[in-house]
Amino acid sequence: MRNTILITGASSGIGKATAKLFQSKNWNVIATMRNPEAETELKNLERVLVTKLDVTDDQSISDAIRIGIAEFGNVDVLLNNAGYGAYGPLEAFSKEQVVRQFNTNVIGLLEVSKALIPHFRKNKNGMIINISSMAGKMTLPFGALYHGSKFAVEGISEALNFELEQFGGKMKIIEPGTIATEFAGRSLDLQNDETIIEYQDLVNKLMGNVKVMFENASEATMVADVIYEAATDGTDKLRYIAGEDAKMIIENRQALGDDAFIKEIKKQFGL
Ligand code: NDP
Numbered sequence: 001m002r003n004t005i006l007i008t009g010a011s012s013g014i015g016k017a018t019a020k021l022f023q024s025k026n027w028n029v030i031a032t033m034r035n036p037e038a039e040t041e042l043k044n045l046e047r048v049l050v051t052k053l054d055v056t057d058d059q060s061i062s063d064a065i066r067i068g069i070a071e072f073g074n075v076d077v078l079l080n081n082a083g084y085g086a087y088g089p090l091e092a093f094s095k096e097q098v099v100r101q102f103n104t105n106v107i108g109l110l111e112v113s114k115a116l117i118p119h120f121r122k123n124k125n126g127m128i129i130n131i132s133s134m135a136g137k138m139t140l141p142f143g144a145l146y147h148g149s150k151f152a153v154e155g156i157s158e159a160l161n162f163e164l165e166q167f168g169g170k171m172k173i174i175e176p177g178t179i180a181t182e183f184a185g186r187s188l189d190l191q192n193d194e195t196i197i198e199y200q201d202l203v204n205k206l207m208g209n210v211k212v213m214f215e216n217a218s219e220a221t222m223v224a225d226v227i228y229e230a231a232t233d234g235t236d237k238l239r240y241i242a243g244e245d246a247k248m249i250i251e252n253r254q255a256l257g258d259d260a261f262i263k264e265i266k267k268q269f270g271l
Contacts, residue, residue, distance in 0.1 A: 055108025
């Protein structure tokens, strides 16, 4: 039987590139997104079902899973990809904005997983692939919310793997570096409060630093290739780094240890 993947946040970037790659590899694809009516490209591909799923809306999660299983009979792999980045001084965020970051990147991922795990358990098979980030392994100034959410994804994924293994399931974590998608554009929730003068120098340095980092961003198709490898390599490997920048930074932290690595980050910001 043909394999089926369900992808969250398939309207753009990594999610869309992954939907196209798996379709080209002869998989069935349940490409879920908040606004399926706006999607034109994926709808034209055979074996791709485009359907609504907002990770913060429980009803849309269960509807998408039900519609997907009705169409293809089964789901083998869940790709928890939907997410965005909230950056800025904590003081500049309302509670609503804080909650939205964690509801999307963390609670949403948990709820979609929770909704599919009974299906995987019944099948004694099934894989969850969570999109973390190199931002789940290191932090930048004013990234308390985004890095906090991705550190949470790392811990959640590692712990959940023990559970999944009890019935033959598997967890994979993908850690991309900077990727040329909508992430640094419409998916960036950038907040600042210019009246808090103590932060402004560092805010400006962060903006400059992020701009440089994204000048060398890799393509979303590179991450899709790594996700495909994770889904199909048949190993128990848990973490997959995607991109040379991520590889360098993650290995550097491991080699230096926490304190020396954080000193290096400070140096980059002239601190
Ligand atoms: P994009 O902005 O291109 O894609 C983000 C996707 O998430 C969009 O499809 C967006 O949908 C979707 N999304 C946001 N909120 C929700 C929600 N509530 N329910 C369902 N979907 C939602 O960026 P990327 O492709 O880069 O981001 C994908 C993932 O990769 C994220 O988890 C991000 O944190 C991670 N990542 C990105 C990196 C990068 O440098 N680009 C680096 C490392 C990790 P909509 O079109 O409706 O807004």
